[in-house]
Amino acid sequence: MDLDDVDERLVRALQRDGRASYEALAQHVGLARSTTKARVRRLIDDGGLRLVGAVHPAVFGLNQLGHVIIEVDGPVREVARAVAEIDETSFVTTAAGRFAVTAELRTGGLDAFSRGLARVQAVDGVRSVQVVTYLRIWKDPYFPPGPLKSPGPLDGIVLDTADHALLEHLRVDGRASFVELAAVSGLSPGAARARVLRLLDAGVVHIGALVRLNPLSRVHTVGFALTFDGAAEPVARRIIELDEVDCLATGLGWCNAIGTIRAGSLDGVSTALEDIRSTPGVRSVESWTHLRATKEEHDLARPLTSPTP
Known part of the structure; x- marks a missing residue:
């Protein structure tokens, strides 16, 4: 799936709000509505884009998240496949650079x-492995940003059967109409709308564009790890303002932050890395190129009805 500049702008807009009109x-x-709709449909039909409701891990009882980068002896594909078979992993890729495999772990x-x-x-x-456990998600198209703490977004919110039905359907189709959502939840369309808005406002779910690494496209996906000179918050706030930065999490471990750049050219990647390096408070940057996804489950790593103990 080849994305031009207009496609990239559409993807970024949909990552921010997957239900945007x-x-x-x-x-x-700057295009006609019909042309824009056709573009979005092409992105979906080509298999590289899904518009989904990414449910906060706390809903599944998953309150411990982290990133693992792996150095490998020998060929990497079998290692990546074996790591992907581990239940605790929700995202596994092969990569170019010192770190041949990357993975995300989500547990209770x-x-x-x-x-x-x-x-x-x-x-x-x-x-060998290097690990960072997340404390806060600052930017991520695949689930709601915010601190990772229990009970997190569920503080003061009790999810009932209708809420679970709405979340289950939105995980498959983030742009489902309120009439469709009413049908699966047993609510009226107006009540379904109110429930969905409440879930969105509370950070229980984020509806956005999920862009898969496969099939491969001309879009470059580059991971990076940062160490800071001081407090993480002011640095993170500057970095997430960069359009090319797709996601950023801060935490504890071998680095202070882990993130991803998505850009349509190597020049775009280079510019983004230079912007990150020049950000006040950034002490060091290490980067690697994601080559192929072996596992891309994100919030689908656990059934909604079976929280991890």
């Missing part, structure tokens, strides 16, 4: 995270 999207990119707590990490370390071919 075609009129708003058309105004954003630190003990489960430790067990998942041990399984990763035990995979044949894994030489």
Whole structure:
């Protein structure tokens, strides 16, 4: 799937608001509504774009998230496949650079995270791992930004059967109409709309564009790790303002922050990395290029009806 500049602008707009109207999207990119709708449909039909409701991990009982980068002895594909088979992993890629495999782990707590990490370390071919456990998601098209704490977005909110039905349907189709959502939840369209807005406002769900690494496209996806000179918050706030920065999380471990750049050219990647390096408070930057996704489950890593203990 090849994306031109207009496609990229549409994708970024949809990452911010996956339910944005075609009129708003058309105004954003300067095209007719019909042309804009056709563009979005092509992106979806080509298989590279999905518009989904990304549910906060706390809904699944997943309160411990982290990133693992892996150095490998020998070929990497079998290592990546073995890591992807571990239940605790929700995202696994092969990469170019010192780190041949990257993975995200999502578990119910630190003990489960430790067990998942041990399984990763035990995979044949894994030489060493570097780990950062997330404290806060600053920017991510795949689930609502915010601090990772329990009960998180569920503080003061009790999800009933209708809420779960809405979330289950939005996970598959983030742009489902309120009439469709009413049908699956047993609510009226007006009540379904009110419920969805409440879930969005509370950060229980974020509806956005999920762009898969496969099929491969001309869009370059580059991961980066940062160490800071001081407090994370002011640095993170500057970095997430960069359009090319697709996601950013801060945490504890071998670095202070992990993020991803998406750009349509190597020049765009280079410019973004230079902008990051020149950000006040950034001490060091290490980067790698994502080549192929072996596992891309994100919030779908656990069934909605079966929280992790």
